[in-house]
Amino acid sequence: MVERRISVATHWGSYVAVVDSGRLVRVEPRGDDPAPSPIGPGMVTAADDSARVLRPAVRKGWLDGLPRVHDTARGADAFVEVSWDDALTLVSDELRRVRSQHSDSAVFGGSYGWASAGGFHNAQGQLQRFLALGGGYTDSCNTYSTAALEVVLPHVIGGHPWSYQSRMPMWDEIAESCELVVAFGGLALKNSQINSGGLARHRTRDLQRQCREAGVRFVNVSPLRSDTAGFLDAEWLPVVPHTDTAAMLGIAHTMLVNEWHDEDFLRRCCVGFDRFASYLLGELDGVPKDAAWAAGITGIGRDVLCDLARRLTTRRSLIMVNYAVQRADHGEQPIWMSVVLAAMTGSMGRPGGGWGAGYATMDATGVARGRPSVAAVPKVPNPVPDFIPVARIADTLLHPGRTIDYDGRRLTLPELRLIYWCGGNPFHHHQDLHRLTRAWQAPDTVVVHEAWWNATAKFADIVLPVATSLERDDFAAGFSDPHLVAMPKAREPAGESRTDHDIFRGLAARLGYEQEFTESRSEIEWVRHLYEQTRAELGVEASLPGFDDFWRSSTVELPASTGPFPGDFGALRSDPRRFPLPTPSGRIEIFSEVIDSFGYDDCAGHPKWYAPVEWLRADLAGRFPLHLLSNQPASRLHSQYDNGGHSLSSKILGREPVTMNPGDAASRGIESGMVVRLYNDRGSCLAGAVLSEDVMPGVVQLSTGAWWDPVRPGLSGTMDRHGNPNVLTADRPCSRLSQGPSALSTLVDVERYDDPLPDVLAFTPPPLEQ
Incomplete structure (x- = not known):
């Protein structure tokens, strides 16, 4: 056994990856991190699990030109694995068709999500550079978080x-x-x-x-x-x-x-x-x-x-x-x-x-x-002015042409014919997943870059397998963190996976602008260029080492930001x-x-108290007397690495844990460790009960991020087997000012689930045909 130790950086910290013969053996915390996250070591479980997308795949119904009904609907269909040449041809041809028959604004590139760490291989940055050079796209603004x-x-x-x-x-x-x-x-x-x-x-x-x-x-x-x-x-x-x-x-x-x-x-x-x-x-x-x-x-x-x-x-x-x-x-x-x-x-x-x-x-x-500014992939101005608030994607797909308020403006929701999603998981972030499922059937084509067969991949038409952050060269520059961390490739991409950049390079070549997209640089040349550009812009006072020394040392400290602010x-x-x-x-x-x-009736000129639509004093609490808090998980980042070892170890009988007050549990005959069903008029899901006095009476807490696992994908109201709270949350804007999500204004009830437990299939790929 000849093990290699490689510095890696993630959104949850920096680690050392130990690799033997191309296999990820373990991920170790760095010795200088006083509080390393346990998410990192759990990445080993997911690196080569059965959920990896190993080859390009096309939804069978889309490939056969069938209408999206019954067994051919997005989310319920089988996939056909194809060659990279065929996959890139299908995507480039579809981009040409949509742009020529509809408009550039019919392409949605507001792909939202955290993606993975790395300054060059930023998924949304790569996608939006590619789409802007090709004519433009409809973007999104703001975040689900804030x-x-x-x-x-x-x-x-x-x-x-x-x-x-x-x-x-x-x-x-x-x-x-x-x-x-x-x-x-x-x-x-x-x-x-x-x-x-x-x-x-x-x-x-x-x-x-x-x-x-x-x-x-x-x-x-x-x-x-x-x-x-x-x-x-x-x-x-x-x-x-x-x-x-x-x-x-x-x-x-x-x-x-x-x-x-x-x-x-x-x-x-x-x-x-x-x-x-x-x-x-x-x-x-x-x-x-x-x-x-x-x-x-x-x-x-x-x-x-x-x-x-x-x-x-x-x-x-x-x-x-x-x-x-x-x-x-x-x-x-x-x-x-x-x-x-x-x-x-x-x-x-x-x-x-x-x-x-x-x-x-x-x-x-x-x-x-x-921290000082760090060079990133150059942005290209988007020729399309259209945008939507990030949480209004289902509204846009269901009601193109409708006008909405947003921060003093009137926006007309565009007609989106092609969705290109890269580096995010809308079937995690968005509310009322059954409503999103209905909306998701509307566009002609959905293209997704994914490393694993999560719900977003299963609800796509064309799935292109991408390398993870361990499988490419990059460097990390975290939000306000005064360090640059080298990210040399720890191993080769799994299966036929490619980096997002390489996929867009191939598409740009077919569409006639490869040189503009790549600027004639290879990926490692881009990483070197961005680092050296950062070094030059910071000046001699930063005293950053040259790229080769940085690549060997793994971490350098940036000069402190002194303001003025x-x-x-x-x-x-x-x-x-x-x-x-x-x-x-x-x-x-x-x-x-x-x-x-x-003149908004839900946001006046000074702060006021407005009663929520759903809260414990509402009439609806008579039917659904528990307030659901779908907060951030402790075992993963959003839905990232839900198939990792740390997240899997937190499950109860394979389901996401839900925490409730012992008094609320006792009145329902619920004991710790039982599987329960959470429900309201929007949907239902299974979860594993945890009882704690740390949750006030009348409240239940179910973290976001469990990969959605509907019993019958595409059927409105079907039960989720795994514990995704967004089958329960309302797709309702918090006000006309921001059009932000209101996920935490949600009422539910909880009951014992005494029926035979359905198998969790969240981490099982869809049927794949050659």
Whole structure:
């Protein structure tokens, strides 16, 4: 046995891959990572499992020109394996046909997903460069994770949607100067396993420990006690799911009537507080938003809310808001209101205090304010101006020509005839999978690049097998992580797999623009070029080694980003005239004239409480009395490596675990380890029961990312065998402002499943013919 050890980088950290004779033997954590994720070692199980797509495959019904009904429907059909030459000819010919008979906008290239780490082999970047050079495509905007936040924050504090991450306190500042952290939606440490684009080493856990050791007190406002690490010894305030805005309003009212609020900051650095205060006091609708009112909505006691208001204004405090609170009906409101509440406390713009969002959702968030720019595959301007909000793909397929509101604009949904999906899994991210299945039958052709036969591949017409991040040369540059990590190929691609770039090179050659696409560089030449370009742009002060030395050393550190960071709240506090925010007023917009001018009935000019469509106080709770929280998993990144060893080890009788309060379980005759059925009017799924007091009564928690496994694919309402919560969630925009997803506003019920258990087939390929 001659083992080779190769540096690898992933979204969940950097590792050493051990390979023998082309076989992945194990994946080991790096010795300098203080908190390595267990997802990495689990990659071995999936590397060569039976779910790998090994050859190009075409859906039999599509190949035979049959209508998409019954056994020939997408998702239920067999596939025919073909040669690469035939597959590339089919795809290039279909692209030509759709563009000539319909339009360039009929091609959808808004392919959404995390893809895998690596600066050059970024799946969506490669796809969109290829499609733009070919004439253009319809794109998508925003993310499933933070769509409401991305749209509302530029109105409230100005700047790029993600600029807030460089403007909020870092963990070291919190440890040094903060006394009280109130985390709406919690600080689930499991989420900090990941970092978009890669990560040299995990730091969030130890930085949180430093905060606690420094005496910082934490309050976890969440339906889940486990949303903060045990070592934080956080005070848990169980809250009725997605009533965070009401809780904040009750706290704000208490501050206002007791004159505890920071009147000076609100006057000098904000606009519109007087109009918001009228709403808060009930002068407009006769309903004061006081602590007693909030208690009746949130389930948090009136005295608890009043005490929290006092502590927030008498200590250096930080309002944290997690992304989960905005993936719900009216998701803009808790984001907007959290900024307002922070502005009232007296800590906004002071060291370690004020406001921040998304802490612990990625490891580098709150660790570093950013990193210098790293060269990436050059973007090509898209000749097609059409786009859709990312969560409106099913609406677009079902209702082309319909107009929708979006951030003050009226968008006409285009008619999409060809979907090209690369580096993502819509049958994980999207809500109401039965509705998506109906919509997915509409286009003429669906082309997918995939390494495994997941639901997205099974619902495609042409599946092209792609190499994984272990099977190609690249380098990683993670979000805000000040490192570059070399990613030399650990092994050859499985079967006939090719890289995304090589697939697009072959297609571009057939379509007449190969040289424009590749710029006459091989893949390793591209990797070298991008690294050396980064080195040159950073200048001599960066002192980065040449590419060959970098490739041998595996990791180099980038110079720290020192700013200045536009929109800094400390500078605003010191002199709002000299350091205005990039908003229309130059200040924090507690009341936004712009949003108010849109006239939306579900998003007014200042933050308000809107009752969700589905929540525990709704009439529908009489039929479905449990609130489903479909949060991020601890055992994988979204749906990535659900077939990996770590994710598989978390299953119960092959199903995704669902956690519920023991009282709710006892009333239904459910015991830990049983298989249960979750259901509502949209669908049902099986899961394995876990009982825990960490989940408040009336709530169940089922993580996203279990590969969808419908009993009868294509049949509306058919049961999922594996535990995918998106058969239950509603495909409903959170508001007309952002059109973001509202997955976490979902009511269900749960029952024992005593019938014979169906086999889980999520990891079984479809029938394949030669």
